[in-house]
Amino acid sequence: MATQSTLKNMLLCLTLVCLVCAAILGGAYAMTYKPIQQANDNILKASIGAVLPEGGTISDQKTASFGGRNYTYYEQLSGDAVKAYAVKSSTTGFGGTLELMVGVLPDGTVNSTRVLSHSETPGLGAKCQTDAKFIDQFKGLGPDKLVKLRADGGDVDAITASTITSRAYTLAVSNAVEVVKSLKKEN
Amino acid sequence: MSKWSLVTKGFVKDNPTFVLVLGMCPTLATTTSAINGLEMGLATLFVLVLSNMAISALAPLVPDKVHIPVYIVVIATFVTVLQLLMQAYMPAAYATLGLFIPLIVVNCIVLGRAEAFANKNTVIDSALDGLGVGLGFTLSLTVIGLVREILGSGSAFGFKFIPGDGILAFVMAPGAFLVLGYLMVLFNKYLKK
Numbered sequence: 001m002a003t004q005s006t007l008k009n010m011l012l013c014l015t016l017v018c019l020v021c022a023a024i025l026g027g028a029y030a031m032t033y034k035p036i037q038q039a040n041d042n043i044l045k046a047s048i049g050a051v052l053p054e055g056g057t058i059s060d061q062k063t064a065s066f067g068g069r070n071y072t073y074y075e076q077l078s079g080d081a082v083k084a085y086a087v088k089s090s091t092t093g094f095g096g097t098l099e100l101m102v103g104v105l106p107d108g109t110v111n112s113t114r115v116l117s118h119s120e121t122p123g124l125g126a127k128c129q130t131d132a133k134f135i136d137q138f139k140g141l142g143p144d145k146l147v148k149l150r151a152d153g154g155d156v157d158a159i160t161a162s163t164i165t166s167r168a169y170t171l172a173v174s175n176a177v178e179v180v181k182s183l184k185k186e187n
Numbered sequence: 188m189s190k191w192s193l194v195t196k197g198f199v200k201d202n203p204t205f206v207l208v209l210g211m212c213p214t215l216a217t218t219t220s221a222i223n224g225l226e227m228g229l230a231t232l233f234v235l236v237l238s239n240m241a242i243s244a245l246a247p248l249v250p251d252k253v254h255i256p257v258y259i260v261v262i263a264t265f266v267t268v269l270q271l272l273m274q275a276y277m278p279a280a281y282a283t284l285g286l287f288i289p290l291i292v293v294n295c296i297v298l299g300r301a302e303a304f305a306n307k308n309t310v311i312d313s314a315l316d317g318l319g320v321g322l323g324f325t326l327s328l329t330v331i332g333l334v335r336e337i338l339g340s341g342s343a344f345g346f347k348f349i350p351g352d353g354i355l356a357f358v359m360a361p362g363a364f365l366v367l368g369y370l371m372v373l374f375n376k377y378l379k380k
Contacts, residue, residue, distance in 0.1 A: 035275035
């Protein structure tokens with residue numbers, strides 16, 4: 001039979017249950033803290049590696065501010081010279097924040113891009129992650145060719161029926177290019 | 188009731204999705220592909236078995252007036268542990284299901300089994316009950332996900348066998364309702380006599 005619902009019993013029971021649960025959570029957190037860091041690190045490293053040319057070593061995370069916002073970026077060094085930059089760039093897409101990792105060469109040429117996180121419509125905007133035809137056309141843009149949709153006077157063909165996503169993606173790439181150009185000016 | 192039927196009743200007779208119609212939020216939201224449905228089902232199964240066991244062990248000690256808060260705290264604890272484990276060891280699954288994992292706390296199936304079964308049965312029976320209902324849920328979600336994936340993306344378990352884009356609506360919310368509705372009809376007509 002269940003314990004009687006007196007104030008003392010209820011307080012005691014809830015307190016004990018919460019204490020035990022808090023202890024379990026604390027333990028689980030401590031146990032998974034390192035593996036989670038490791039897993040996040042791996043994801044980040046994989047995305048940086050995917051957008052940069054091969055070789056060289058990756059620097060620690062650095063921050064640059066451009067257009068009133070802070071951008072996180074990583075330098076790919078070969079000896080003392082910077083071979084390329086990987087810039088984390090986010091814009092607002094159709095469903096929410098669209099976050100990209102953009103690999104940019106020092107002269108402002110786009111090397112490659114990769115989606116880190118998005119909330120675009122499955123089957124439409126979400127294709128920006130997988131549509132090779134869309135993704136590949138960014139390679140080589142930057143110094144003389146504009147990183148803009150064709151509809152906006154540039155050279156990028158939008159994904160069919162996903163203009164807003166395509167525009168957000170293009171803007172994120174374009175911002176990353178500008179960040180790298182502004183870095184070069186500072187040096 | 189035999190131990191075996193405790194497990195199997197979750198498949199057809201008390202199928203959480205098609206018969207009890209519980210836990211509709213994850214059912215509709217995460218079944219965009221068979222793999223997603225399967226993973227969501229297994230995540231719920233994990234919480235269901237552990238929370239059923241813990242609650243059936245605790246039930247005699249818990250005063251009646253605070254039993255819901257106690258159950259929710261227990262369930263939330265297991266869900267958070269699951270979330271941490273997934274983040275650490277299954278980052279890919281966590282990336283697709285992340286948002287829906289915390290929502291398992293308020294999944295009616297979990298609290299429903301606690302209220303309807305675990306608090307008046309033994310720990311072992313409750314574990315079997317959780318296992319059965321969890322497997323039934325996993326099975327239903329995988330089937331819905333599979334149908335939506337075949338129609339919507341032309342693939343099954345990520346393996347593409349129909350070229351082209353498929354019928355987009357099935358990957359989006361309207362397709363979830365449609366497939367769920369039709370499967371529910373078929374299920375009740377042919378399986379649940």
